[in-house]
Amino acid sequence: MTTLTQYLNNHSTNTAVNETIATITEVGKTIAQLLRRGALADILGEAGNQNVQGEEQKKLDVLANDLLLDALASNAHCAGVASEELDNSTPAHADGSLLVLFDPLDGSSNIDINMAVGTIFSILPYQRQGQISVDKDFLQAGNQQLAAGYLLYGTSTMLALTIANDVAMFSLDPDSGDYVLIEEKIQIDADTSEYSINSSNYRYWRAPMQQYIDELIDGEAGVRGRDFNTRWVAAMVGDVHRILCRGGLFTYPFDTKYAHKAGKLRLMYEANPMSLLIERAGGGATDAVNRILDIEPNDIHQRVPVVLGSKNEVAYVKDLHLQHAAK
Known part of the structure; x- marks a missing residue:
């Protein structure tokens, strides 16, 4: 050993x-x-x-x-x-x-x-x-x-x-x-049918995130054409660990619940280290549009929205946000 x-x-x-x-x-x-x-x-x-x-x-x-x-x-x-x-x-x-x-x-x-x-x-x-x-x-x-x-x-x-x-x-x-x-050399599958989000905040999310979760809930009958499962540990460590073990998507998106906060999670203490783990395991990590690891911090307690996990699913969320921004 x-x-x-x-x-x-x-x-x-x-x-x-x-x-x-x-x-x-x-x-x-x-x-x-x-x-x-x-x-x-x-x-x-x-x-x-x-x-x-x-x-x-x-x-x-x-x-x-x-x-x-x-x-x-x-x-x-x-x-x-x-x-x-x-x-x-x-x-x-x-x-x-x-x-x-x-x-x-x-x-x-x-x-x-x-x-x-x-x-x-x-x-x-x-x-x-x-x-x-x-x-x-x-x-x-x-x-x-x-x-x-x-x-x-x-x-x-x-x-x-x-x-x-x-x-x-x-x-x-x-x-x-x-x-x-x-x-060792852990790699995350690019596709997944499992996601993690605190759905109680649905009414505070931006339209593209609401659309994304609606599509997942519609499952096989919707535009995604397959069923998805929800998993939520209420600890980022637990949710990210699950993704490293078997893939998935974790998100704590931007919401308007607290208008003065850009997101729930801290860039320096949570988003950055977890994003490095996920990216090096072949996954993706964004704030819904921008790569988290490229964000230049302005405060040690800065908050950011987080979308990370299986690469193709993270890219899909990004595309939805870009489409809504273009309207």
Whole structure:
């Protein structure tokens, strides 16, 4: 069996990236242990405060954030660390060569009902070595990422990782404590009959997205000529994991529910790392029109609409939006 350490040594010559991934995945073991204990570890329920996004924080949101922040800030390779939960980035080691962004606990509303949650991370190069990092240093397009991935905490703890253009999946062996390679060079089928969306927001979507979902619901009797299935985990990590395993489409589109927000998902902490995974596995990732990885960010908490997954289905959504824009 190939361990994560062996895989990194075989696929990457960037020691800083390898050791930073090791730091993140070690913290992941602790988070997984806390989740297994659940109420016994007093991690369920609200923390009693909101994060920078205006969302109520769960107890484990705060704990996972602190664990990752402390570990990464102690890593000499990290010049700065940014969390979805905090207003600003945290400077670390000025001589470090990397910047790390993370969502400590994606899908945290699932914690109290014992369903899938995860940690998402993105690693960027640091361009101003020798100087203290600031928020502006993180504002790099997703195509600049050196590595990205997620930890999925479920019936088993899984790691999906992209480094050196490949996507690999690992499972945490509870006996040895090693992440063990279970699949590499993952590729997503270009076509799919499975989609994931929060349909309760239908009335807030733009016309082309409404048309797209209407066509899927019409199934075999409609213009698509085949039936589709809906799957929705309420955690991006879970939905993206399913796509990497068996294909599909995930979307959290633009809506007018909150007019001041361009989308629900954060570009730097969610959309970019997941898009890198999906694209390197042969899929597509757009904001419905534009490639997500080419978006030049203007804020570390910037939000974007997201459409990602099986390549042909993502292209179909894009075509619908372009057709409506041309009218």
